[in-house]
Amino acid sequence: MGSTGRMVVGAFGLVALAIGFLAVVFLTAPAAPGPDLARAKTSLKGLYSIAIAPESGEPKQGDLHSWVVTVTTRQGAPVDNASFTIGGGMPEHAHGLPTSPEATSYLGDGRYRIEGMKFSMTGWWQLKFGITAPAGADEATFNLVL
Ligand SMILES: [Cu+2]
Structure with missing residues (x-):
């Protein structure tokens, strides 16, 4: 693999890492608590x-x-x-x-x-x-x- 190939793989890895990180942040963020509407x-x-x-x-x-x-x-x-x-x-x-x-x-x-x-x-x-x-x-x- 040439250096261009390694850069492409590296960039892809970084993007995947960023997506993974954002997914974790998004999925673990607490939902905005609405008022309890029980009657x-x-x-x-x-x-x-x-x-x-x-x-x-x-x-x-x-x-x-x-x-x-x-x-x-x-x-x-x-x-x-x-x-x-x-x-x-x-x-x-x-x-x-x-x-x-x-x-x-x-x-x-x-x-x-x-x-x-x-x-x-x-x-x-x-x-x-x-x-x-x-x-x-x-x-x-x-x-x-x-
Ligand atoms: Cu009012």
Whole structure:
């Protein structure tokens, strides 16, 4: 093999090495962590299981709409007589909810209707539910991306 041949082989080797290196960097880079979009979770102190669902279809930007929140004990028993504080906002914009949603009725089986919810912008929203019931006070935060 002449010196030109060795250079070609050498250059090819370097390119292969660079590709290999980039592949390792690319494949091992952590994926950008998105917010946890689960709509059912255990409350912060572990007292309740709490699940949220829009009452009719996925909410759209600007719509005043309702949610149904279901609260059970960790063993799955429905929680009656819960009261709620509802807050939240857009963590990336440092603003709160545009409305003051409230629990307006008990639907039975641990389900409560939350009325007056509105998402005035598209993007990442957080909903923070404070729950007070005979077993104690606890809270849960949900993420939504519109
Ligand atoms: Cu915003």
